[in-house]
Amino acid sequence: MTRFLAGRVLAGLLTLVIYVTILFLLAEIIIPGDYATQFALGMDGAQLAELRARLGLDEPVLDRYLAYMAGLARGNLGESGSGATVAETLKAVLPWTLLIFVYALAVAFPVGHWLGKVAGWKSGAKGSAGLTIGSVGLYTIFPPLLVFLLVIFVSGLTDNKGMSNLREIFNGNRLSQDTAWFMLWTLFAFAVGIGVTGLLLMRKDRSIPRLVWVPLLIAGPFLVWAALGMRSEVRDILRYLALPIMAVTILAIGEIVLVSKSTTAEAAHEDFVFTAKAKGVPDKQIRDHHVARFALFPTLSKLMVSVPFILVGLMIIEISFAWPKDGAFGMTVPGMSSALFESLENRDTAVVVGGLLAVGLIVFGVRLVLDVLQAALDPRIRVGSRAK
C-alpha cells in the first residue's frame, strides 16, 4: 500500500509540473500584453519600465518560467500586480467557491446516484429514456438561462419588491474570510462523516432510509454550523449562496445521473447478477445490494472527468449572477470567478495562472483521494499496479 501510494503521489507530481508548464505557456500565448500594458496611456516609458522591472516582467520567458517554478516549489504563487500575493488573493475567494462546490456535490451525488441506479437497472424502460433526456437537459442548460429562471422563480415567490430585495441581500458581504474557511472545513468534515457512515452501514447491509438522508444532507451542514454558534452566518450563507448552490446542484445532478446510469447498466450484465437472479434474490435487492455497490466506484472514477466541467459551470454561474454589473441580476457572488475575471481585465497573468492552478489542484486532490480509496477497498487495483 505504501509503495502504491508513493507511486501515485510521484506520478501526480509529474502531472502537476507538466500542467503548470502548459498553463504558463498558454497564459503567455493567449493573454496579450502584461500587467503594465493597462497603464500604457497613463504612464511614460520610464515608469512603465520601472513597473515591469519591479514585477519582473522584463525578463525573458524562460527565466520567468524557472523563477515561477522555483517559487512554486516553495509554495509561492507569485505576486499579483496590485501588490498582494497571488496566494492571498486566492485565499480570500476560494472558500466561497469551494463552499458552493462541496455542498452542491454532497447533495447532488447521493440523489443523482440513486436516480441513475433506478434508471440504469431498467435501462430499457420508457421512463428511463425520459430520465436520460431530462438529465442531459439539466447538464447542458445554458447557465445564464438557468440563473435567470431561478432568479425569476425565487423573486416571484418572494413577490413584493422581488429583485431589489435580492440585490440588497447579495451585494453586502458580511462574512469574514476566516469564518468562510472554518465553515468550509466543517462542511468537509460533515460530508466525509456522512460518506463514511454510509459505507459502514453498507458493509453491515443496512442503509439510511431515503426519507431521512436527503433532508439530513440538505439541512445537516446548516444544523452543524448553527450548533457551533454561527447562527447569523448560517442566515447569511442561505441568503448569499442559496441560489448559486441550487443552480450548481441542478447542473451536477444531470451529469451524475447520466454517469451512474451507464455504469449501473453495465454492471447489470455481470455474472454475479446472473447468479443472484438464479438464486432467487429479489430484484430490488440485487439492484441495491449487488449492482449499485459494484457500480459506485466506476461511477466515481468516471465523474473525475466531469469535475473540472462542473467547476467551470459553477464559475459561469457565479458570473451570471453578477452580470451585467448594473443589470437585472447585479448581485455579486464572492468567489473564484470574480477574482479571475477581474485579474483578466487587469492583465494580471499571475493571478489567472494561479486561479487555473488552483482549479487543477482541486481536481488533482479529488482524484488522488479517490485513487487511494479505490485501492484501499479493491485489492485488484493494488496488485495490478504492482504487476505493471
Added chain:
Amino acid sequence: MSIELTAGADTRGARRKARAAVWTRFRKSVPGMTGLVLLVIFAAMAVAYPILIRTVWDPNIYDPETGLDITAVEKLYVEEVIDPATEVGRVDAFLADPFAKPGDIVEVIAPAPTSLRHPLGTDPWGHDVLAMLLAGASSAFVMAVAAAITTAVVSITIAAVAAYRGGWIDNALSNFSGALLLLPVPLLMIILGTSTIQASIGPVQFGFIYGLLAGAGAAAIVVRTQAVSTMRRGFIDAARVTGARGTRVVMRHLVPHLIPLAAVAMLIGVTGAIVADAFVSFLAYGENRFSWGTMINSAIRFPSLRGLFDTPWHVLIVGGVAVSLLAASFYLVAIGLHTAFDTPKFKR
C-alpha cells in the same frame, strides 16, 4: 461490438452490413434519435438563414444587427431621465430621445407581437427574433462542427501514435494528456475569448482551439486505452506478417477501431465548446459577430435600468433554449451512438 465492425470482415459488403446494424441499434435509442432530430433541425436552421436573407427577407428588416422594423410605437410618459453621472433612469425613453425631459411624452418602439411577418415577434429594438435565432444557428453550428472534427482527429492521432509506437513516446503522450485532463478547457476558452485578441477569433478558430485542447486531453486518454487493446489483437500481427507497413497497419487496421469511441468522445466534448462560446458572447466580448450569446446579453441588459420584470422574455428564452438544446443534441447523439456501438470498455 466495435471490433466486429471491421475485423475479419474486410469486404465492402460486410462493412456495409456492420454499419447497417449500428444504425438499427441507434434507431432504437430514444435519446439518440431525439438528439439526431434536434441536430437536423439546427443544421436546417443554420442553412436557412443565409438563403432566406438573400431571397425572401429584406436585410433592412431582418438582419439581426442592422435590421429594424417598427411595427408599433408606444407613447411613454417620461418620469425621470437618465442621470449621466449614475446612469439611472428609464432606458427606453433615453433610446427614443436622448434629450427628453421629465414630463415629456416620447414615442418608443414597442416589441411586435407574434405575426406572420415576425413569427417570434421582435425585440425592443425592432430586430426580428426568428431571424436572430436562425442567424445565431449558423455561427454556433460551424463552431461546434469545427470543434468536433478537431477533437476526433487530434485524439485519434495521439492515441494511434502512442499505441503503435509504445515505449517512451506512449509515456510522454500519456503524461501530457493526463496533465491536460486537469485543465478546465471551457474556462480556458472563456479566458481566451475575453482577452483582447478575441477580435481575430472566429467561430472556426474557436472550435479548432477547443478541439486541440479537449482532443489532446480527455478524449485522447479514452481513445488510447482502446488503441492499446486493439494493438494486442491478432489481426494486427496478421497484417504485419503479411508484410503491411506501419502506416498501412495504423490507417487501415488500427484507426477504424478507434473511430466509434472518438466519435462519442468528440460529441460529448462539443457540449462544453458550445456553452463556452455562447458564454463569451453573453459576456459581450464577442460583439464582433452575432450569436445567441449576444442575443441573450442584449435581452438581459435591456431592463438593467428598469427592473427584472421588464426583461424581453421571448428574446432571452429563445436564445437560451437554443444554446441549451444545441448542446443537448450533441450529447444525446453521443449517448445514442454509445448504445449502438455498445463498447463495454467505454469511459467518458
